[in-house]
Every structure is written in structure tokens, then in C-alpha cells.
Amino acid sequence: MIDAHTHIGRVKSWSRRLRGTVETGLRDLLEYVEGEKLEKVVLLPVARSYPDIGEDIVKTDSVLEAYSLHPDKIIPFCAFNPEDGGLREKIREAVRSGCRGFGEHKVEIRINAEQNINLFRICGEYGLPVLIHIDSRFNPDFEGFKDVVSRVEETFFIVHGPGWWAQISSEQTGEVYPNGRISEPGEAVRILKEYRNVYADISAFSGLNAISRDREFGRRFLSEMSGKLIYGTDFPCINPEGSQFGPDRSHISLLESYNLEEEVLNKITRENILKILKHD
Ligand SMILES: [Zn+2]
Known part of the structure; x- marks a missing residue:
């Protein structure tokens, strides 16, 4: 299995049961890889730190350093903020150093702003899939993403976050993590079906909630969309x-609880990500 969504650095706990900040380094990540017997992990930098939400995830340089030490375990991505300029040169340099994708893209710019569209096109030119987080603050918002997918066909997208996963249902409650039965599939499902270049990762609570809130729907969704879903934590x-995604196995346990066909599970936990990563 490949965990296609990991970080190292500092994150705040939003759990009511665990207050404080978690600081992880490369050694912690490798212990997780070894503990879960993962084949590899995709290691994602974030271009900026956000102290107001207690988030300080390492940047591209540190990801490349980790990759140089453990090239057999780490698949490196790069992340730059389009507002900082020099995008093309930075991406070219990162690709030369081994980067296989772009993200986690988490900036405070509208997702379909020209700066972002330009970034996504450059990534397409270099064969880099772009992993995007969508919520009300970062890369807002889902309506804009529909515009992106209609305009950028040459780039693979891996999308996740509350702003994306709330759209698994056609019913919109306005909650960040909506619950309950899904009577009609939402726009996210339509996009996965319609656009060959759009994939989604099931990481974090948003992904976990979306595929578990209605188990009957969740199982069918995983099977039908198995070619477009990617395992990550x-x-x-x-x-x-108050437990930690990854080591607590919540995503993988949920997938296992559905007794999916082996072929479906293989696609989600390994084959899909390998298919869209930049190859040499
Ligand atoms: Zn993330």
C-alpha cells in the first residue's frame, strides 16, 4: 500500500480530547511506514505556514532532503505559492531534483483565479499531478473548481478537503462535515465520472466522513469509483x-470493513496513484 497523503512538521490538534500540537519529523514518518508495512508514502510540503491555525508543515526543500535520504520510501512532491513568482523555474528545478507531483496546494487564493490556472497548466506541462485541498479558506471554493476542471484538461488533479467531500451528496447543509444518508450523489461524484483527469483522496476526516456517513452508499461509491479514488491519511x-491518522488505521480499517473486491482495494491503495505520478 502507498499512503498518498502525508506530511512532516507541526500540526495543531482540533480534537476535544487532545489539546496541543504534534510535531513530527522524518524519523516519525519512517516509523509509521515501517509499522504499517507501507511500500511508500507521498510526502507533501505546503508552500506557507499558517501560525493562526497552528500549522507549520515542512517546505519543498525539506521534502527533497528526506527523499535524498530515503528514495525507496518517499515519493516527493513540491509546493509553491503562485504569489511568490518564479513559478516555472521553481517547478523545473524541483522536477530535476526528483519531484513527481505538486501539492499539497493550500493557498488563500480563489481556486479558479488566473494565478492558479497558470500554475495548474505549468504542472501539466511538466507531467505533475496537482493535489489540492479545498475548504472555505484555502483555494475556495467548489464552484471555482468546476471552472478549473472545464478549463484545464491536461493536468491530473487529486482533490480532497471538506469543500470537496461535502459535495459527495446533492443535499447541501452548509456544515463542514455533513452527516447522514446520501439519497442522491452530488457534484463531486459527477466530476469524478465525467473528467478523466480528476481523482480524489480519502485522507483526513473529510474523506473518512464522506465514505462512512452512509455505509450503503459508501460501499457502492468505492466500488464504482475505484478507478478514481486514492488512499491517503x-x-x-x-x-x-484524539488519535493520529495513519497509525490509528482509521482509513484502511474503514476500507477493509466494506469487504471490497481485491481489485478495487488494490486500485485505491496503490495502482491509481502510481498511474498518475510523473514518471521519468
Ligand atoms: Zn494534508
Whole structure:
């Protein structure tokens, strides 16, 4: 299995049961890889730190350093803020150093702003899939993402976050993590079906909630969309119960609880991510 969504650095716990900040380094990530017998992890930098939400995830340089030490375990991505300029040169340099994708893209710019569209096109030119987080603050918002997918066809997207996963249902409650039965599939499902270049990762609480809130729907969704879904945890983030995504196995346990066909499970936990990563 490959965990396609991991970080190292500092994250705040939003759990009511665990207050404080978690600080993880490369050694912690490797212990997780070894403990869970993972083949590899995708290690994602974030271009900026956000002290107001207690988030300080390492940047591209540190990801590349980790990769140079453990090239057999780490698949490196790069992340730059389009507002900082020099994007093309930075991406070219990162690709030369081994980066296989772009993200986690988490900036405070509208997702369909020209700066972002330009970034996504450059990533397409270099064959880099772009992993995007969507919520009300970072890369807002889902309506804009619909514009992005209609305009950028040459780039693979891996999308996740509350702003994306709330759209698994056609019913919109306005909650960040909506619950309850899904009577009609939402726009996220339509996009996965319609656009060959759009994939989604099930990491963090948003992904976990979306595929577990209605188990009957969840099982069917995983099977039908198995060619477009990617396993990830968002290690070292903390779940609402106070345990840590990744080591607590909540995503993988949920997948296992559905007794999916082996082919479906293989696609989600390994094959899909390998298919869209930049190859040499
Ligand atoms: Zn993340």
C-alpha cells in the first residue's frame, strides 16, 4: 500500500480530547511506514505556514532532503505559492531534483483565479499531478473548481478537503462535515465520472466522513469509483477522537470493513496513484 497523503512538521490538534500540537519529523514518518508495512508514502510540503491555525508543515526543500535520504520510501512532491513568482523555474528545478507531483496546494487564493490556472497548466506541462485541498479558506471554493476542471484538461488533479467531500451528496447543509444518508450523489461524484483527469483522496476526516456517513452508499461509491479514488491519511493530523491518522488505521480499517473486491482495494491503495505520478 502507498499512503498518498502525508506530511512532516507541526500540526495543531482540533480534537476535544487532545489539546496541543504534534510535531513530527522524518524519523516519525519512517516509523509509521515501517509499522504499517507501507511500500511508500507521498510526502507533501505546503508552500506557507499558517501560525493562526497552528500549522507549520515542512517546505519543498525539506521534502527533497528526506527523499535524498530515503528514495525507496518517499515519493516527493513540491509546493509553491503562485504569489511568490518564479513559478516555472521553481517547478523545473524541483522536477530535476526528483519531484513527481505538486501539492499539497493550500493557498488563500480563489481556486479558479488566473494565478492558479497558470500554475495548474505549468504542472501539466511538466507531467505533475496537482493535489489540492479545498475548504472555505484555502483555494475556495467548489464552484471555482468546476471552472478549473472545464478549463484545464491536461493536468491530473487529486482533490480532497471538506469543500470537496461535502459535495459527495446533492443535499447541501452548509456544515463542514455533513452527516447522514446520501439519497442522491452530488457534484463531486459527477466530476469524478465525467473528467478523466480528476481523482480524489480519502485522507483526513473529510474523506473518512464522506465514505462512512452512509455505509450503503459508501460501499457502492468505492466500488464504482475505484478507478478514481486514492488512499491517503493526512499523517500526522489528529482525528476528532484524539488519535493520529495513519497509525490509528482509521482509513484502511474503514476500507477493509466494506469487504471490497481485491481489485478495487488494490486500485485505491496503490495502482491509481502510481498511474498518475510523473514518471521519468
Ligand atoms: Zn494534508
